[in-house]
Amino acid sequence: MSGGYRYGEYHDGPDPLAPPYDVRAALDEMGDSILAGATPLNALRDLLRRGLPDAPDRRGLDELLREVRRRRRELRESGRLDGTLERARALLDKAIGQERAELFPDPSDEARLREAELDALPSDTASAIRELSDYQWRSAAARQTFEELRDLLRREVLDSQFRGMRDALADPDPRAMERVRRMMSDLNDMLDRDARGEHTQEDFDRFMSEYGDMFPERPRNLDELVDMLARRAAATQRMLASLTPQQREELAGLIAQTLEQAGLAEEMRRLGEALHARRPDLAWDTPERMSGENPMGMGDAVTVLEELSDLSRLETALRQDYPGASLDDVDEAAIRRALGRSAVDDLEALRRIERELERQGYLRRQRGKLELTPKAVRRLGETALRRVFSSLDAGRRGDHDQHDAGAAGEPTGTSRPWRFGDEQPIDVVRTVVNAVRRGERDGARIRLSVDDFEVTETERRTAAAVCLLVDLSYSMALRGTWAVAKQTALALQALVSTKFPQDAVQIIGFSNYARVLQPDELAGLDWDMVQGTNLHHALLIAGRHLDRHPDFEPVVLVITDGEPTAHLLRNGRAVFEWPPSPETLELTLAEVDKMTRRRATINVFMLAADERLKEFVDEVARRNGGRVFSPSPERLGEYVVSDFLRTRRSRR
The missing domain is CATH 3.40.50.410 (von Willebrand factor, type A domain)
Known part of the structure; x- marks a missing residue:
């Protein structure tokens, strides 16, 4: 059909025909606190903590905060941080035991010298592994166990810096390690160019096209990559700070030795300095108290501490108890990682009610202070007045909330012609009767003129x-x-x-x-x-x-x-x-x-x-x-x- 219209979905922004977001229930809920003596800021915070009265399926800040604290307790009780150190010691003891079993039947002086060398190994695990790095193993089983130990350390140390690297290095292919070295070098070069103001998004896209499989989080730009790596590097430092001094010294030695043997020590040093300079706000050396019994590998321990750090910052933001607090301070990515997509939707619903109260003219911020507008005060006054009227004895006093009452007084039962400026209610029946009597019609319709209008007379009230x-x-x-x-x-x-x-x-x-x-x-x-x-x-x-x-x-x-x-x-x-x-x-x-x-x-x-x-x-x-x-x-x-x-x- 020519000349018709086709209707489709509107794509140029918010739907212009959508009804305005209803904030009346939220404002009335705030009004209860304000009328009880709270300030507008505290009333808004109380509302956001409790959640929206007309959306019981949406969680408020208090419930989200309880979920965050519950998750923190679970993580703290999930295990111990010295799992890699414990497993490294076990593999080292196993390799030494296998070597001694091979040497024991041999009566030669060489066997006795080897046993003496094993007896003289330092008690420190990192130092013992360093001294055994050039040891010529007599036992094939011991040699295999020691290689298993070195693979474990290489994978755990790199996984502690780059999430997911452990699986990528499961195959001890020298070419895989060489690719890691190139990635580290290219990453540091990219950070250096960015520090000089020479970095472009095309540089980052090329980097990700070549090494994207090493970053399962799939960052979209350099800032996201830096944030991801910095949080993990800070978690590694917190893990070391959470150990006993002896454990810290042994594990730090194992990390340094592993990176040196892998040819990554210098590149990792450059990366660590760059990340620390870019994100000094992270808690790099703050210890975390863990109460679990199960030993965790270093990569898993760093992941737990990284999540605990996110939860700690999230808890602070959700409490909203610091000067200038706003829901915009809550990191949406952190709450998605911690509590899932539904928590993001809950947070957005709370943010929207805060935005709409300001956009629709009920709240305003002046010099950092949250204030009610005259529009909001009028509604709160009406709420207070309704409460007063609801408590009055309507039968005895005759006072009740009547929304259609005239302002000038009670009706007298008569009407008069309307005059400009009259505030009395229109007498609809008399107005229509006047138009009918005048007889002017437009087909089946009655046409009204100004002279037809009459108003209901009311008692005069003095001001x-x-x-x-x-x-x-x-x-x-x-x-x-x-x-x-x-x-x-x-x-x-x-x-x-x-x-x-x-x-x-x-x-x-x-x-x-x-x-x-x-x-x-x-x-x-x-x-x-x-x-x-x-x-x-x-x-x-x-x-x-x-x-x-x-x-x-x-x-x-x-x-x-x-x-x-x-x-x-x-x-x-x-x-x-x-x-x-x-x-x-x-x-x-x-x-x-x-x-x-x-x-x-x-x-x-x-x-x-x-x-x-x-x-x-x-x-x-x-x-x-x-x-x-x-x-x-x-x-x-x-x-x-x-x-x-x-x-x-x-x-x-």
């Missing part, structure tokens, strides 16, 4: 100037009331912004000084580790807010757990005294009197039962006519929101 004064002093944290105070502030902010947008709300925190708290800093706010409850300063700021809105109904709510113990001097400095000085109480009560003259009722929510606090708030209530509440901390939000709603309903 209110709301001041919520929240105690930030150290005692709030000590008594465990700071978290609920913050939740209450968020809930009230959300309530006013959604149901009473015409109101002007200001939240003021006070400790030794008072300050206005912006909505976007409420969630990440912490208590002040200072002495002082400066209600005097807080009332001064609240009074200025009320004076800026003289036509608004004043609403002042105070949340505190202590009497005033600080006041502001004329020069702006705060003075702290405990017990409270008469001057502090007089200045604070003077601000209360000013609030009374502004017709502002002060309702105080006490979070402690101190006698001094009771006396003070009773005096405030006597002077101002406000009320005093003493809710339990878990019901603070319910009391504050209910009192605010009662005040707003009484002033319609």
